[in-house]
Amino acid sequence: MQSFISGSIRLGQRQGFSRWRSAHFKSSTGAYLPSQISTNVAHGANNSIKSSQNHILQFLGTRFGSQTKELMFPGSYGGCSVPELSPLATMMSSSSSRCMTTAASPTTDSSESVTDVPARIKFKRLDKTARNIMKESPLFPFILDKEAVEEVKEQREIPDIKPGYIVQLKVEVPENKRRLSTIKGIVIARRNAGLNTTFRIRRMVAGVGVESLFPLYSPNIKEIKVLDKKKVRRAKLYYLRNKMNALR
Amino acid sequence: MIQPQTHLNVTNNSGARELMCIRVIGASNRRYAHIGDVIVAVIKEAVPNTPLERSEVIRAVIVRTCKELKRDNGMIIRYDDNAAVVIDQEGNPKGTRIFGAIARELRQLNFTKIVSLAPEVL
Numbered sequence: 052m053q054s055f056i057s058g059s060i061r062l063g064q065r066q067g068f069s070r071w072r073s074a075h076f077k078s079s080t081g082a083y084l085p086s087q088i089s090t091n092v093a094h095g096a097n098n099s100i101k102s103s104q105n106h107i108l109q110f111l112g113t114r115f116g117s118q119t120k121e122l123m124f125p126g127s128y129g130g131c132s133v134p135e136l137s138p139l140a141t142m143m144s145s146s147s148s149r150c151m152t153t154a155a156s157p158t159t160d161s162s163e164s165v166t167d168v169p170a171r172i173k174f175k176r177l178d179k180t181a182r183n184i185m186k187e188s189p190l191f192p193f194i195l196d197k198e199a200v201e202e203v204k205e206q207r208e209i210p211d212i213k214p215g216y217i218v219q220l221k222v223e224v225p226e227n228k229r230r231l232s233t234i235k236g237i238v239i240a241r242r243n244a245g246l247n248t249t250f251r252i253r254r255m256v257a258g259v260g261v262e263s264l265f266p267l268y269s270p271n272i273k274e275i276k277v278l279d280k281k282k283v284r285r286a287k288l289y290y291l292r293n294k295m296n297a298l299r
Numbered sequence: 300m301i302q303p304q305t306h307l308n309v310t311n312n313s314g315a316r317e318l319m320c321i322r323v324i325g326a327s328n329r330r331y332a333h334i335g336d337v338i339v340a341v342i343k344e345a346v347p348n349t350p351l352e353r354s355e356v357i358r359a360v361i362v363r364t365c366k367e368l369k370r371d372n373g374m375i376i377r378y379d380d381n382a383a384v385v386i387d388q389e390g391n392p393k394g395t396r397i398f399g400a401i402a403r404e405l406r407q408l409n410f411t412k413i414v415s416l417a418p419e420v421l
Contacts, residue, residue: 225372226403249373256400257419259363260379271372292379 314349
């Protein structure tokens with residue numbers, strides 16, 4: 052019995068999470084457990100049933116505990132193992148009670164419990180783990196991002212921009228004017244997000260302070276030139292909003 | 300996000316200095332006004348010896364907000380104050396000059412006179 056259940060657990064692991072969640076695994080354990088109980092009943096001892104029940108429960112508990120450590124996403128599985136045990140336990144107690152009353156026909160009981168098993172045990176956390184796969188596996192979205200960033204970097208020369216730099220941009224405005232407008236100001240913030248890396252520039256325009264946020268890899272930015280570097284001890288210089296320097 | 304009771308600076312030489320928003324023109328229960336929206340405002344402070352006086356109800360168009368203005372190309376613009384230009388019923392500004400920068404979106408909203416008078420269009 053130990054080999055059967057451990058084999059089915061490992062099978063579920065290898066085949067992926069959808070298989071793990073399916074009723075296939077549950078029906079396999081369900082099929083094995085009542086047969087074990089029925090063989091105990093055939094021996095004809097009530098004590099042996101209860102002891103086998105406890106033994107199976109203990110075994111399942113340790114098995115699930117050790118397996119959860121090995122799996123990749125322990126958080127989701129640790130939560131799933133607990134509810135899984137209780138319906139199995141209830142199923143087992145009900146099936147064992149059934150086996151105790153009708154000792155003559157163990158085969159019909161096993162078929163009943165097999166059909167009962169997929170209905171009782173439900174998994175609720177399907178979409179959470181799917182989301183975790185997409186986030187935690189740094190395969191798909193980050194590689195595309197890196198490639199896109201390198202593509203843009205080959206086309207234009209984009210210098211390193213940190214908060215505290217005084218920067219002059221040449222931005223093309225597509226709205227019916229092909230002139231390049233120059234924007235000169237101090238970088239007060241930079242937000243790293245792959246291709247969507249943005250930075251904020253603060254400047255004084257005609258007596259009014261204006262903050263503009265630009266995507267770093269935007270095709271509208273034709274040129275970035277670093278004029279000066281100021282020493283700052285902060286990543287986001289939002290305190291400059293209250294300072295309102297006369298220059299810049 | 301200008302709503303009633305918001306104080307706004309005035310950026311033309313119409314005579315008013317500070318306005319308080321009373322109502323946002325548009326839908327019946329419209330909550331906030333952004334750049335390019337017309338509001339009904341009352342003059343809280345006026346320059347003396349001008350045609351506009353204190354506690355007069357006029358219309359104005361918002362040209363600068365502290366709330367960010369988002370553009371389709373990913374750019375975001377944020378000013379340091381809230382400001383409006385006093386207009387009449389047709390949408391022409393009342394004064395002859397405009398101070399400060401104006402956002403480009405006003406051109407699409409048919410405030411071309413304001414955009415042409417502006418010293419800088421962002």
